[in-house]
Amino acid sequence: MGRYLGRKVLIYALTLFIAVTVNWLIPRFMPGDPIGQMVGRQRPTNPEAAARLHAYYTDLFGLEQPLWRQYLNYWRELLSGNLGISTWSFPKPVSEVILGALPYTLALLLPAILLSWYVGNKLGAMAARRKALDNTVLPVSYVLTATPYMWLAMLMIWFFAIQLGWFPTSRGYSGNLVPNWSFRFINDLAGHWFLPFLSLFLVALGGWAIGMRNLVIYELEADYANYLSALGAPSRLIRKYAFRNAVLPQITGLALQLGVIIGGNVLVEVVFGYPGLGLRILDAITARDWFLLQGILLFIVIGVLVCNFIVDIVYVWVDPRTRTGLQGASV
Amino acid sequence: MRKRMRYLAPLLAMTLVAAAGCSEDRGGGGGDGSDGEFPRNETLYTTGTEWADYSNYNPIAGGGQATGVLGLLYESLFVFNTQTAELEPWLAESGEWVDDTTYEIRLRDGVTWTDGEAFNADDVVFTLDLRNIPEVPYSTMAEWVDTVEAVDDLTVRVTFSDPRRAEWENWLFEQQIAAEHLWAPKAQGAIMDERGDDVRVGTGPYVYHSNTTERIVWERNDDWWGTEALGLEMKPRYIVDFKNQSNEVVIGQLQQAEIDLSNNFLPGEVIGGDIQAYNSEPPYMIPANTAYLIPNTTRPPLDDADFRRAMAFAINVTDIVDTAYAGLVSAADPTGLLPLWVDLGLVDQQVVSEHGFTYDQGEAESILESAGYVDTDDDGFRETPDGEPIELTLQVPAGWTDWNIAAEIIAENLQAVGINVTTDFPEAAVVDEIRTSGDFDLILNNWTELSNTPWTTYNYLFRLPVQDQQPSQNFQRYENEEAWELTQQLGHLSVGDPETDAELRDLLSQLQEISFTEMPAIPLWYNGLWAQWNTTYWTNWPTAPDGPPPTMWNNYKEKRAILMLSQIEPVEG
Numbered sequence: 001m002g003r004y005l006g007r008k009v010l011i012y013a014l015t016l017f018i019a020v021t022v023n024w025l026i027p028r029f030m031p032g033d034p035i036g037q038m039v040g041r042q043r044p045t046n047p048e049a050a051a052r053l054h055a056y057y058t059d060l061f062g063l064e065q066p067l068w069r070q071y072l073n074y075w076r077e078l079l080s081g082n083l084g085i086s087t088w089s090f091p092k093p094v095s096e097v098i099l100g101a102l103p104y105t106l107a108l109l110l111p112a113i114l115l116s117w118y119v120g121n122k123l124g125a126m127a128a129r130r131k132a133l134d135n136t137v138l139p140v141s142y143v144l145t146a147t148p149y150m151w152l153a154m155l156m157i158w159f160f161a162i163q164l165g166w167f168p169t170s171r172g173y174s175g176n177l178v179p180n181w182s183f184r185f186i187n188d189l190a191g192h193w194f195l196p197f198l199s200l201f202l203v204a205l206g207g208w209a210i211g212m213r214n215l216v217i218y219e220l221e222a223d224y225a226n227y228l229s230a231l232g233a234p235s236r237l238i239r240k241y242a243f244r245n246a247v248l249p250q251i252t253g254l255a256l257q258l259g260v261i262i263g264g265n266v267l268v269e270v271v272f273g274y275p276g277l278g279l280r281i282l283d284a285i286t287a288r289d290w291f292l293l294q295g296i297l298l299f300i301v302i303g304v305l306v307c308n309f310i311v312d313i314v315y316v317w318v319d320p321r322t323r324t325g326l327q328g329a330s331v
Numbered sequence: 332m333r334k335r336m337r338y339l340a341p342l343l344a345m346t347l348v349a350a351a352g353c354s355e356d357r358g359g360g361g362g363d364g365s366d367g368e369f370p371r372n373e374t375l376y377t378t379g380t381e382w383a384d385y386s387n388y389n390p391i392a393g394g395g396q397a398t399g400v401l402g403l404l405y406e407s408l409f410v411f412n413t414q415t416a417e418l419e420p421w422l423a424e425s426g427e428w429v430d431d432t433t434y435e436i437r438l439r440d441g442v443t444w445t446d447g448e449a450f451n452a453d454d455v456v457f458t459l460d461l462r463n464i465p466e467v468p469y470s471t472m473a474e475w476v477d478t479v480e481a482v483d484d485l486t487v488r489v490t491f492s493d494p495r496r497a498e499w500e501n502w503l504f505e506q507q508i509a510a511e512h513l514w515a516p517k518a519q520g521a522i523m524d525e526r527g528d529d530v531r532v533g534t535g536p537y538v539y540h541s542n543t544t545e546r547i548v549w550e551r552n553d554d555w556w557g558t559e560a561l562g563l564e565m566k567p568r569y570i571v572d573f574k575n576q577s578n579e580v581v582i583g584q585l586q587q588a589e590i591d592l593s594n595n596f597l598p599g600e601v602i603g604g605d606i607q608a609y610n611s612e613p614p615y616m617i618p619a620n621t622a623y624l625i626p627n628t629t630r631p632p633l634d635d636a637d638f639r640r641a642m643a644f645a646i647n648v649t650d651i652v653d654t655a656y657a658g659l660v661s662a663a664d665p666t667g668l669l670p671l672w673v674d675l676g677l678v679d680q681q682v683v684s685e686h687g688f689t690y691d692q693g694e695a696e697s698i699l700e701s702a703g704y705v706d707t708d709d710d711g712f713r714e715t716p717d718g719e720p721i722e723l724t725l726q727v728p729a730g731w732t733d734w735n736i737a738a739e740i741i742a743e744n745l746q747a748v749g750i751n752v753t754t755d756f757p758e759a760a761v762v763d764e765i766r767t768s769g770d771f772d773l774i775l776n777n778w779t780e781l782s783n784t785p786w787t788t789y790n791y792l793f794r795l796p797v798q799d800q801q802p803s804q805n806f807q808r809y810e811n812e813e814a815w816e817l818t819q820q821l822g823h824l825s826v827g828d829p830e831t832d833a834e835l836r837d838l839l840s841q842l843q844e845i846s847f848t849e850m851p852a853i854p855l856w857y858n859g860l861w862a863q864w865n866t867t868y869w870t871n872w873p874t875a876p877d878g879p880p881p882t883m884w885n886n887y888k889e890k891r892a893i894l895m896l897s898q899i900e901p902v903e904g
Contacts, residue, residue: 032760036767039802042394046471047794050802053393056466056523090395091524092386100384100544162583170580175376175546175571175589180367273576275545283383288760 008312012305019301024074026297027290028067034087034288035063061087061291074294083295088287094295097280102299104172105276108193109265112200113257120208121250125243127209128216137209144206153199153271160195167195170273196272200265204257208250215246248319255311259304369548371868372901375567377883378581379594379861381574385542388527390507391461391514393468394885397542398572399549402888404533405507408436408455409500410889411783413880416671416826418504418783421889422450422534424485426503432477432494436503438485442556444510446532452481457511457518459489466523469502496825497784504783504889508534536565536896546573563897567869570896572883588867594882596733596861599657605865610875613658616859617880621667621788622734622777623852624725624741628809630772632715633723637702639850643688644695645748646741648855655736660859665689666843667792667854672785675826679840686847695748704749712751723752725773728759734775737855766806768799776806777858781890784826789818789842792851809851817842860884871900 035057039050058064061084062073077084083094127137161169168174173189219225219242228238269278277296284292316322377398385397390405408423420426426436442450459479462472475493482488491499513530514522531539536557537549549570557563575581575595582601584590599615602608608615624646626633633639648662664673665687672678688694699705703716714720723745727738738754745752752773765771779791793814794804801808821838824831862881864872872895873881879891879898 030760032758032764033767036800036802037760037763038395040763040767042392042468047798047802047804049393049468049471051798051800052465052470053468053523054800054802060521060524085524086384086386089384089386091389091526092384097384097544169583170576171545175573176369176371176374178367178369178541179543182367185367270577273580275543286758286760287383 008309012309016301016305019305020075020078020298021071023294023297023301024071027288027293030285030288032288034290035061037288038087038090057087061085078298083298084291086284086289086292088283088289088292094292097292098277098295098299101275101277101280104274105265105269105278108196108268108274108276109200110258112197113204113254116201116204117208117250117254117257120205121212121247123205124209124212124214125216125239125246127213128220129239134213138213141206141209141213144202145210147203149199149203149267150271152203153196153268156195156199157271168192172275192274196268196274199272200268208253211253212246212250215249216242219243219245248315251314251318252311255307256304259300259307369569369571373568375570375592375869375896375899376573376590377570377592377594378573378575378584378590379592380572380883380885381547383574384544385547385574386526386528388531388539389522389525390509390527390533391458391467391522391525396885397547398883398885399537399547399570400527401507401885402535402893403537403549403570404531404535404539405509406533406535407504407507407889408438409504410891410893411504413671413781413890414877416675416783418500419891421504422508423503428494428496429488432491434489434491434494434499435482436487436489438487439556439560440485441560442534443554444512444532444534445538445552445554446510446513448510448512450508450510450534451484452487454508454511455487456481457515458506458508459487461509461518461522464518464522469506472498472502495822496828497786497822500783500825505886507889536563536893537570540569544574546571563894565896566899566901567896570883585863585865588865590865591869592862592864592881592883594861594884596859597863599659601863605867606863607866607872607874608659608863609860609873609878609881614652614661614857614859616659616861618661618670618857619781619860620777620779620858621663621669622737622775622855622858623667623779624855625766625774625776625807625852627769627771627773628807628851629769631719632704632721633772635702636849637698638704639853640688640848641695641698641702641704641748642745642750643850643853644691644698645750646744646853646855647690649690650744651737651740652856654740655733656856656859660856663854663856665854666846667779667852668785668788669779669781669857671781677785677826677836677839679836679843682840682843682847686844688847692744692748699748699750706749711749712746713749721751723750723772724755725752725775726755726757726762726765726771727775728762729756730759738775741855767802769801769806769808774806775855776852778803780886784821784824785839786818786821789814789821789846792846793818793842805851807851809849811845811849811851814842814845814849817845860887866902868902869899870902871898873898 035054038057039054042053062070086092086094086097089097123137127134157169161167168191171192173185173192177185177188179185220238225238225242228241266278266281268274269276270282280292281296284296380398383395387396388400389396390400406422408421409418409426410421412419422439422442424437424439426434429435436455438452438455444450456479461467462470462476464470475491475495477490477492479487479489510532513532517525534556536552536555538552540548540550542548551565551568573590578597581590581593581595582597585593585601585606588605602615609617624642626639626642628634652658652660652662664678665683666678668678699713704713706712707714707718712721725738725742727734735756742752742754762774766774766776779788791804793809793811795810795812795815797805797808797810817838821842824835826835860880860882864881873879879894880887881895882892
């Protein structure tokens with residue numbers, strides 16, 4: 001077990017190092033100059049003043065130093081927990097920008113992914129054993145997964161928000177409210193949350209259901225299922241075993257989904273004007289805010305790694321085969 | 332494991348119930364004044380100014396402040412009247428040149444900062460002294476302002492080593508005054524990196540209430556000095572300004588009166604019914620600046636003044652105004668000067684009739700012919716006099732729909748006279764970069780904001796020296812020593828000073844002639860001061876001809892947009 005975890009940790013550390021380096025590189029390969037954008041927004045009437053400002057900010061962000069030096073500074077700051085200052089939202093620290101948006105993204109994506117995973121798997125498993133259900137769930141699932149997200153979301157806005165007027169069209173909560181713990185405000189928050197949540201839930205649901213259905217059917221036709229059946233085991237028991245085996249790949253899939261969660265879903269947040277990390281990514285790219293972009297990418301990388309790590313551990317627990325493998329390896 | 336998952340289903344149901352409950356609640360309508368909600372009839376909802384996070388509260392930073400920091404919180408000494416081109420006293424009671432190189436500012440008595448400290452000459456001296464910090468946006472003032480001293484509590488005397496009156500008057504209304512007792516400690520360090528959110532203390536009509544990443548809320552300062560001194564009463568008790576969102580979202584919110592005032596570009600079709608604009612008929616918008624076609628004068632054939640002049644004749648601006656803007660804006664004066672200067676008679680009509688231009692494709696073609704631009708290889712496009720093919724690209728940011736349509740029309744017009752121009756719509760950040768570095772053929776730009784002097788326009792056109800990076804002026808990289816000399820002289824004169832009026836007009840005539848014969852950039856149309864409002868909750872909005880600019884834009888409160896807030900009236904009932 002110890003050696004297994006040790007090897008995993010080493011691999012994760014190496015991955016993290018490479019990913020962080022790539023994070024640092026990506027913005028620097030984009031055309032555009034963050035300092036120029038900043039100075040441009042201030043629009044000084046005087047070129048000498050503009051030149052001074054440019055020089056000042058270049059120095060402030062350490063961009064006048066050679067690239068290798070900037071890279072080392074980046075690591076040094078990172079290790080001391082400093083993500084830098086945002087040029088887009090100057091002079092706000094990047095960490096503050098991210099933390100301000102993170103709750104919205106988590107509140108939106110976490111329930112959407114978990115619930116769609118749970119409901120999708122249940123539906124898929126049920127569809128695998130009931131013909132009638134299979135004939136409805138499968139086509140609907142295919143339609144849902146194949147629907148372009150943007151289109152579905154806009155359709156929902158048009159129907160539920162504009163035609164029926166049941167839900168608001170954008171923002172995290174209504175502009176006329178002050179955040180507090182009143183029923184009214186929480187309701188409002190939930191109303192703004194619901195449509196983006198539902199759209200994500202529906203789109204993800206189909207994929208999980210199809211996956212689960214196919215996996216369960218495959219498992220039900222496996223030798224062990226036939227053998228159990230021949231022994232006269234109740235079909236309920238066989239289905240339970242099939243489900244347990246089929247859920248393993250789905251757990252890996254869930255981990256990957258949960259990992260990218262941190263980055264938010266850019267599309268959903270753009271369409272619904274929902275103030276999470278996805279909108280921030282877009283802002284950061286438009287304003288060429290290298291530091292903010294780096295910061296968000298870092299969150300994504302860490303998210304993916306942590307979730308994978310958790311799955312590695314969970315696997316040991318849910319899949320007995322991994323356990324035996326470990327014992328064999330550690331002898 | 333399965334047991335635990337069972338709890339998820341009721342959870343989902345609960346969420347649904349909560350969401351449904353909310354939808355019912357929304358039908359009830361707001362305005363009950365209960366806790367946690369801004370009373371609708373006392374709250375003004377605006378958008379169209381903020382692109383970032385409402386994170387900057389520093390009055391010294393040149394730009395990028397949260398909406399309202401300039402004007403609602405911090406105030407300037409004077410405000411500029413965009414209809415008369417005169418400075419009107421604000422924090423200052425008066426100001427005058429006591430001799431050629433000395434200016435004296437007399438401050439109002441009884442103005443206080445919202446923390447109770449008195450506003451006095453020390454605050455003005457402190458703000459002016461910040462010019463000695465190189466990265467402060469007005470630091471170049473150090474080269475021409477000599478000394479600044481407080482004569483007494485309410486009098487500031489400024490002496491000049493080089494009295495650049497136009498630039499000085501510009502500072503008087505564009506720079507807000509910071510409280511010395513709060514900002515002096517910050518000036519010891521890096522003042523430009525200060526967020527200033529720990530010292531949100533101003534003299535203005537509003538105080539900071541709260542902000543999130545999506546909005547900022549200002550609450551009326553009922554002790555504001557202006558109520559007594561100027562007789563102004565700000566009507567909205569709260570101002571809620573939202574971060575910019577997409578056009579579709581804003582149009583919906585404006586139509587449902589969730590937003591009262593939008594200061595972003597919205598298509599002209601939105602106007603009608605409850606939604607109104609400054610003018611009741613086209614052009615609906617106040618001209619805010621001039622949009623120019625910028626030719627890169629370092630690249631042939633754009634380095635040839637005849638070629639640039641021919642382009643000016645070839646472009647059908649009326650078509651752009653009608654097609655891209657549906658009458659929101661109007662065609663620019665051929666001099667490019669804003670209507671204020673045209674109305675004040677500062678355009679030399681004789682120069683215009685002699686050297687000016689109008690839309691005339693025949694004239695464009697004959698200029699090209701006589702300059703030697705002919706189609707030698709019969710491909711339908713003209714070649715240079717040396718027989719080189721001409722291929723030009725007009726680059727405009729993607730997604731700026733009005734400018735994209737305008738660019739297509741310009742390209743079409745130029746192709747019609749045999750100039751091969753194609754359009755390209757890269758990302759805005761890319762356009763920013765090529766504009767600054769000079770790596771383009773043709774672009775559009777409109778950074779000639781209305782100010783207290785036409786010097787702004789000529790500084791934009793003729794500023795020298797041309798550097799590797801041109802961040803804010805002379806993007807066309809046009810070099811003309813004479814024009815720059817005249818521009819500098821213009822910077823020393825203030826508009827409306829009877830003693831120097833003749834000199835001012837003479838300089839302007841010369842500059843207008845140069846800009847016609849050399850055509851460093853081609854003036855096209857007046858970009859609008861975008862403003863569309865809904866009259867459901869607020870009426871009596873400022874309108875033509877005398878109303879102040881109806882906008883929340885930064886740097887417009889001191890152009891009297893602040894008066895909008897005292898003019899509007901809540902709808903009764």
